[in-house]
Amino acid sequence: MGGLIRCLLLAAVLCTEPTWAAQDILVPAGEFKMPAKLNQKNLKVASFYIDSHPVTNAEFLEFVRQNPEWRKSKVKKLFADKSYLNYWVSDLKFGDKVMAASPVVRVSWFAAREYCAWKGQRLPSTNEWEYVALRPINNETEIKTLILEWYGRGAEWPLSNVNKSSPNNLGVHDMHGLIWEWVEDFNTSLVTGESRADGGLDKDLFCGAGASGAADPADYAAFMRFAFRSSLQAKYTVQNLGFRCAKNR
Amino acid sequence: MKYWNYKRLMLLATIAMLPPGMAMADSIKGEEVAVLTDAPNVPPQITRKHATKVIVNLETKEVKKRLADGVDYTFWTFGGSVPGKFIRIREGDQVEFHLHNHPSSKLPHNIDLHAVTGQGGGAEGSFTAPGHSSTFNFKALNPGLYVYHCATAPVGMHIANGMYGLILVEPKEGLPKVDREFYVFQSEFYTKGKYGAPGLQPFSMTKAVEENADYVVFNGSVGSLVGDNAMKAKTGETVRMFVGNGGPNLVSSFHVIGEIFDKVYVEGGKLINNNVQTTLVPAGGSAIVEFKLDTTGTFILVDHSIFRAFNKGAIGMLKVEGKEDHEVYSGKTKDGIYLPEGGVIQEIGAEAPKQIPAKTLEQKLAGGKRIYESSCFACHQSDGKGLPGAFPPLAKSDFLNNKDKSISAVIHGLEGPIKVNGKEFNSIMPAQILSDEDAANVLTYVYSMWGNSKKVVTPEDVKAVRAAGKK
Numbered sequence: 162m163g164g165l166i167r168c169l170l171l172a173a174v175l176c177t178e179p180t181w182a183a184q185d186i187l188v189p190a191g192e193f194k195m196p197a198k199l200n201q202k203n204l205k206v207a208s209f210y211i212d213s214h215p216v217t218n219a220e221f222l223e224f225v226r227q228n229p230e231w232r233k234s235k236v237k238k239l240f241a242d243k244s245y246l247n248y249w250v251s252d253l254k255f256g257d258k259v260m261a262a263s264p265v266v267r268v269s270w271f272a273a274r275e276y277c278a279w280k281g282q283r284l285p286s287t288n289e290w291e292y293v294a295l296r297p298i299n300n301e302t303e304i305k306t307l308i309l310e311w312y313g314r315g316a317e318w319p320l321s322n323v324n325k326s327s328p329n330n331l332g333v334h335d336m337h338g339l340i341w342e343w344v345e346d347f348n349t350s351l352v353t354g355e356s357r358a359d360g361g362l363d364k365d366l367f368c369g370a371g372a373s374g375a376a377d378p379a380d381y382a383a384f385m386r387f388a389f390r391s392s393l394q395a396k397y398t399v400q401n402l403g404f405r406c407a408k409n410r
Numbered sequence: 411m412k413y414w415n416y417k418r419l420m421l422l423a424t425i426a427m428l429p430p431g432m433a434m435a436d437s438i439k440g441e442e443v444a445v446l447t448d449a450p451n452v453p454p455q456i457t458r459k460h461a462t463k464v465i466v467n468l469e470t471k472e473v474k475k476r477l478a479d480g481v482d483y484t485f486w487t488f489g490g491s492v493p494g495k496f497i498r499i500r501e502g503d504q505v506e507f508h509l510h511n512h513p514s515s516k517l518p519h520n521i522d523l524h525a526v527t528g529q530g531g532g533a534e535g536s537f538t539a540p541g542h543s544s545t546f547n548f549k550a551l552n553p554g555l556y557v558y559h560c561a562t563a564p565v566g567m568h569i570a571n572g573m574y575g576l577i578l579v580e581p582k583e584g585l586p587k588v589d590r591e592f593y594v595f596q597s598e599f600y601t602k603g604k605y606g607a608p609g610l611q612p613f614s615m616t617k618a619v620e621e622n623a624d625y626v627v628f629n630g631s632v633g634s635l636v637g638d639n640a641m642k643a644k645t646g647e648t649v650r651m652f653v654g655n656g657g658p659n660l661v662s663s664f665h666v667i668g669e670i671f672d673k674v675y676v677e678g679g680k681l682i683n684n685n686v687q688t689t690l691v692p693a694g695g696s697a698i699v700e701f702k703l704d705t706t707g708t709f710i711l712v713d714h715s716i717f718r719a720f721n722k723g724a725i726g727m728l729k730v731e732g733k734e735d736h737e738v739y740s741g742k743t744k745d746g747i748y749l750p751e752g753g754v755i756q757e758i759g760a761e762a763p764k765q766i767p768a769k770t771l772e773q774k775l776a777g778g779k780r781i782y783e784s785s786c787f788a789c790h791q792s793d794g795k796g797l798p799g800a801f802p803p804l805a806k807s808d809f810l811n812n813k814d815k816s817i818s819a820v821i822h823g824l825e826g827p828i829k830v831n832g833k834e835f836n837s838i839m840p841a842q843i844l845s846d847e848d849a850a851n852v853l854t855y856v857y858s859m860w861g862n863s864k865k866v867v868t869p870e871d872v873k874a875v876r877a878a879g880k881k
Contacts, residue, residue, distance in 0.1 A: 316514035392537050
């Protein structure tokens with residue numbers, strides 16, 4: 162009962178606090194060079210919508226409320242490892258109020274995908290995500306600096322709320338410095354399977370060793386994202402890995 | 411097909427001809443969990459005479475720790491400290507390696523062991539997301555001392571943040587028995603602020619790419635092997651040091667001041683060189699050094715690319731107690747004045763180049779500053795703070811409360827244990843060849859700086875202390 166009241170209160174907060182609710186941000190079509198790739202050709206990205214911030218615990222709670230098969234006691238082992246939502250105290254309670262507005266983490270790729278489908282959306286592709294991630298941040302913080310400082314800070318828990326940092330010039334928050342995010346094709350970035358012997362890897366993105374030939378040799382931060390993605394399997398959950406949704410135009 | 415059969419027959423024939431003991435040598439007997447140690451400790455020597463299955467459990471963890479006094483750094487580690495845990499196995503062992511990436515890690519990690527023959531040295535088989543574990547197996551084919559490190563993109567950054575350590579594959583016949591073994595690992599750090607800049611220092615990618623290190627250290631931090639943390643041994647003992655270098659960039663000219671390596675296993679391999687003063691330890695490479703301790707003393711480990719030692723932290727200590735051997739080394743037996751031109755013994759000051767005596771305090775300070783910047787700053791640092799564990803501070807230093815002792819330190823030198831601002835130092839300051847006037851000026855300068863008492867030291871003061879002689 163207490164939980165229900167709290168939930169209603171949260172809903173009220175969601176409605177009255179415009180910076181809090183996820184907005185669909187229209188991303189204009191364009192071209193970009195993938196950071197950290199030897200392949201220098203421009204990649205085309207069609208116009209699409211992306212959430213203004215990563216999915217929060219409160220938002221994900223609503224999803225599991227309506228989709229019991231994604232509650233932590235019910236989820237299939239095939240679709241999420243045993244640490245799925247392990248910081249939630251129970252199926253329908255994430256415990257600490259502070260966490261309502263912080264990004265949901267410890268979710269598998271399967272769960273993230275289902276959530277987006279439930280919202281009538283989908284996960285962004287790597288290209289889409291990286292395209293948005295390259296956009297400069299409004300307060301002119303250099304993205305690379307922001308990311309390297311994030312690594313330097315070590316583990317942060319609990320995670321801070323979404324939307325606390327400056328958005329980029331499209332109005333998208335938290336692409337850097339808060340969490341890692343799932344993308345639809347996370348497992349295509351480095352290798353198929355997990356072999357560094359993969360030909361594509363040697364040519365394109367050899368574990369950072371080929372940095373001198375990469376699109377921007379200084380873009381170590383992008384190497385990190387590729388490395389992180391390629392360490393994942395779809396059922397994995399990680400303490401600082403969440404997601405946001407996108408939509409076709 | 412025929413060829414294959416031929417080869418196979420030959421192989422069978424060879425095995426049949428081997429004495430039974432040799433055929434058995436490579437077979438795995440039993441199972442054990444590897445004992446892992448933090449530097450400077452080394453796991454016990456292997457006594458078994460057969461190969462076994464060894465289980466190694468190693469955890470990657472990102473931790474905030476001290477890099478130097480007042481300076482913190484977020485280290486990425488194998489086992490919670492830098493360098494990573496020392497692993498000791500035997501040639502022929504079958505290793506089952508478990509790499510666990512702590513759930514609080516921000517990044518995936520893996521391990522490339524130079525002792526592994528196979529894809530990525532294990533990197534491919536151990537690539538692990540935060541909160542997960544990976545297992546792979548390898549056979550220790552080649553004996554030697556090997557570096558291991560993280561090889562996750564971007565490799566340089568993972569190494570620069572502290573992800574390295576040593577794995578020793580003991581040869582089948584074992585290593586000769588010694589009295590003590592130590593684990594010494596050199597590496598460098600690249601920080602946003604320069605050497606000594608306080609607070610939590612982030613990694614500087616720019617400096618790392620330019621190979622412009624702020625810190626060059628043994629065992630993960632400035633002072634980790636000095637003072638109370640120094641390695642200790644006794645005269646008559648033989649010590650063995652397993653020396654590794656993680657880089658990420660610099661090659662070490664490893665040297666122990668006042669010792670000669672009786673034996674160096676060059677690059678950690680089988681080749682033994684004798685009577686070596688300084689041995690190269692490549693980035694991503696190693697060396698094993700052994701020497702017998704013939705007399706007492708504090709033997710200083712340095713990277714003999716010497717500015718790294720005295721200005722960036724690459725200093726360690728081996729304190730040897732026991733019986734002094736004056737035949738091996740006498741210590742100073744006589745303190746005299748050397749005058750190449752002959753003649754009577756006189757004050758060195760009288761022979762110093764003629765200079766116009768400083769009249770005003772300002773002139774004295776200017777003169778003193780010049781001397782400080784040429785003779786003193788290399789050890790006591792330009793900010794007067796010295797180097798923890800090696801060189802005492804002059805800034806707000808309680809040693810300076812006694813003016814005569816301070817003057818004596820400059821003109822007579824100083825050695826042995828002293829306490830400055832509550833911290834122990836046990837080092838040597840050489841006597842400075844300065845005129846009374848110059849010594850007075852540099853001391854007046856030191857007293858005027860860094861919150862000190864602003865005492866004025868006169869040439870007469872210096873003369874008096876000089877006349878009194880060294881106490």
